[in-house]
Amino acid sequence: MFLGTMIYALINSAILALMAIGFNLTFGISGVANFAYGAVYILAAYASWLLLNLTGISFWLAAPIAILLSMAFGAGMYRFVLLRVRGQALSEVIATFGIGLAVLELFNYLGLVGFEYTLPVLIDESFMIADTMVDMQRILIVLMAGLLVAGLWAFTHYTRLGLAFRGIAQDERTALTLGMDSDRIAMLAVSFGCGLAAFAACIVIPLGSISPSEGYEVLIKALAVCIIGGLGSTGGVILASFLIGFAERLTDAYISSHWTMIVSLAAILIVLVIKPSGFFGRQKELEERI
Amino acid sequence: MSRLNQRRERIDRGIKARAGDVFALCSWREMLYLLAPRLIPVVGFLGLPLVLDDYWQRVLLSVAVFALLAISWDILSQSGMISLGQSLFFGLGAYCSGILNHYFGWHPLIALPAAALLGGLVSTLFLLPVLRLRGVYFSMVTLIIPLMLVRIVEATKIFGGTEGLSGIAPLPSKWVEMYLIVAVLLGVLFGFRRMLNSDYGLVLKGIKDNDRSVINAGINIYWFKTQALFIASSIGALAGAFMTHVYMFVGMPVFALDYSILPIAAAVVGGPGTLAGATLGAVILVPLSEILRGIGGLRIVFYGIFLAVFIVGLPEGLFHYVERKYHQFERWVEVE
Numbered sequence: 228m229f230l231g232t233m234i235y236a237l238i239n240s241a242i243l244a245l246m247a248i249g250f251n252l253t254f255g256i257s258g259v260a261n262f263a264y265g266a267v268y269i270l271a272a273y274a275s276w277l278l279l280n281l282t283g284i285s286f287w288l289a290a291p292i293a294i295l296l297s298m299a300f301g302a303g304m305y306r307f308v309l310l311r312v313r314g315q316a317l318s319e320v321i322a323t324f325g326i327g328l329a330v331l332e333l334f335n336y337l338g339l340v341g342f343e344y345t346l347p348v349l350i351d352e353s354f355m356i357a358d359t360m361v362d363m364q365r366i367l368i369v370l371m372a373g374l375l376v377a378g379l380w381a382f383t384h385y386t387r388l389g390l391a392f393r394g395i396a397q398d399e400r401t402a403l404t405l406g407m408d409s410d411r412i413a414m415l416a417v418s419f420g421c422g423l424a425a426f427a428a429c430i431v432i433p434l435g436s437i438s439p440s441e442g443y444e445v446l447i448k449a450l451a452v453c454i455i456g457g458l459g460s461t462g463g464v465i466l467a468s469f470l471i472g473f474a475e476r477l478t479d480a481y482i483s484s485h486w487t488m489i490v491s492l493a494a495i496l497i498v499l500v501i502k503p504s505g506f507f508g509r510q511k512e513l514e515e516r517i
Numbered sequence: 518m519s520r521l522n523q524r525r526e527r528i529d530r531g532i533k534a535r536a537g538d539v540f541a542l543c544s545w546r547e548m549l550y551l552l553a554p555r556l557i558p559v560v561g562f563l564g565l566p567l568v569l570d571d572y573w574q575r576v577l578l579s580v581a582v583f584a585l586l587a588i589s590w591d592i593l594s595q596s597g598m599i600s601l602g603q604s605l606f607f608g609l610g611a612y613c614s615g616i617l618n619h620y621f622g623w624h625p626l627i628a629l630p631a632a633a634l635l636g637g638l639v640s641t642l643f644l645l646p647v648l649r650l651r652g653v654y655f656s657m658v659t660l661i662i663p664l665m666l667v668r669i670v671e672a673t674k675i676f677g678g679t680e681g682l683s684g685i686a687p688l689p690s691k692w693v694e695m696y697l698i699v700a701v702l703l704g705v706l707f708g709f710r711r712m713l714n715s716d717y718g719l720v721l722k723g724i725k726d727n728d729r730s731v732i733n734a735g736i737n738i739y740w741f742k743t744q745a746l747f748i749a750s751s752i753g754a755l756a757g758a759f760m761t762h763v764y765m766f767v768g769m770p771v772f773a774l775d776y777s778i779l780p781i782a783a784a785v786v787g788g789p790g791t792l793a794g795a796t797l798g799a800v801i802l803v804p805l806s807e808i809l810r811g812i813g814g815l816r817i818v819f820y821g822i823f824l825a826v827f828i829v830g831l832p833e834g835l836f837h838y839v840e841r842k843y844h845q846f847e848r849w850v851e852v853e
């Protein structure tokens with residue numbers, strides 16, 4: 228029982244990390260808080276569902292197309308909306324929130340909700356680990372989350388584009404003088420963030436079903452993880468997802484599932500009171516936040 | 518026609534003697550010119566209940582409620598705090614009034630102002646820890662808190678839990694209801710507009726524009742932010758408390774997304790920065806959403822699109838645009 232809870236807590240943490248990392252990437256590099264993040268997650272899920280069921284192509288083809296579509300959506304959103312309000316953090320929030328709201332409520336209106344709206348699992352098998360049933364999809368999620376974090380780390384440390392990302396994140400003006408186009412990089416950052424949201428959707432959604440209310444949930448979870456970990460810090464995201472992931476499962480197992488959401492939300496408030504810059508908030512972030 | 522060598526020159530009308538609020542009036546016509554924009558909302562809100570039928574009176578009621586919420590949002594945003602969770606204030610006010618009436622049997626007319634102050638106080642206490650956060654971070658937390666409260670009510674089953682509290686006493690009569698909220702709206706609109714134009718309001722605007730220089734001036738910005746938060750949340754709480762007595766019910770729907778989104782949409786469409794803009798936005802959007810009731814959930818889609826389009830296309834909002842056209846001549850002049 229206890230070991231089983233621990234295994235599921237680990238899986239839950241991996242899911243949280245997957246959900247939050249895109250939001251974190253976008254914010255860390257371009258400073259855009261993408262409140263349409265949850266909407267992109269759902270958009271990608273519906274896009275791959277439609278591709279699967281209308282055109283009948285395989286999931287291995289549909290998922291990459293959905294991810295590319297989401298990246299295009301993100302790039303378009305930056306190019307046509309965010310670029311015009313760039314630098315005004317609050318206008319960015321309102322604009323992305325408005326877009327996200329429109330997308331989610333549109334799907335709500337279309338009423339594409341139900342058990343048939345789900346994506347297929349990659350490999351349909353289950354294992355017994357320490358007397359607990361764990362299906363292959365959940366193990367894959369943990370593996371993918373690990374690979375993704377490692378891949379992102381390598382990308383931002385060893386490729387030209389990744390280094391440019393970090394350059395813009397550290398000091399936009401200095402980066403500009405060295406010939407990095409901050410608008411282009413920011414567009415890519417928003418686009419990559421949306422792509423990561425879509426990626427998360429493609430492998431997490433098979434566990435449940437697609438519904439627009441999930442979009443708000445994802446946004447809240449991503450916000451929670453990023454606020455606790457310190458926005459823009461990848462290490463913080465991983466630590467915070469473990470923290471919330473375990474806290475959620477433990478309350479689920481030992482108190483009541485009603486309290487699951489409250490735990491993560493209360494964690495945010497407590498962290499903000501004690502250490503407003505989050506666990507990994509550095510000096511600069513502190514300055515931005517307070 | 519090419520305007521390459523020309524620029525648009527804007528000239529204030531001659532009536533404006535020196536500053537924005539010093540006028541030299543020479544005739545009744547000029548007096549009327551100044552009075553008309555102020556009389557329109559007063560006469561409109563006081564006169565409309567007399568000519569509207571029951572259904573549209575209800576709509577006017579929600580116009581006033583959403584205008585109050587939008588004004589509350591605007592006061593916060595003028596102090597540099599962008600709230601994405603107006604439903605926190607609305608919901609806490611609603612619950613306070615419901616509890617005072619349901620458990621303690623207070624008369625609605627006493628419970629209403631008490632709930633406004635109490636709700637304002639509780640919301641301020643909730644947001645006090647995050648007051649030090651700037652910009653986006655503050656917005657994120659305000660988005661989260663109402664959701665958390667819904668879950669808490671659901672989990673602990675306090676105050677009626679998912680069922681809510683019903684059978685709350687209504688206000689004495691339909692007309693008291695109508696004119697009470699209209700009077701409150703007009704009072705809040707003109708009163709706080711005046712306050713924000715005073716030195717006190719200048720400090721709040723200063724916090725929004727550059728908080729560090731306000732700190733440098735030896736002003737405790739957190740104390741001022743707390744005050745602005747209390748004012749704004751009391752206004753929101755009053756709106757919520759009022760709706761509790763209109764519906765004679767309070768429950769989890771008071772924390773719904775509608776009460777967060779519509780006020781922001783109204784303030785953005787109408788024009789942030791002047792409380793009149795927020796009111797104008799509510800006057801436009803609420804009846805519009807009534808007309809669009811047939812399309813159901815698609816309404817929120819439109820609010821979302823409105824928000825994005827206005828914040829990008831007309832960030833000053835309708836009110837500033839109209840105000841400029843009203844107060845200034847415009848002409849094209851050659852660029853030397």
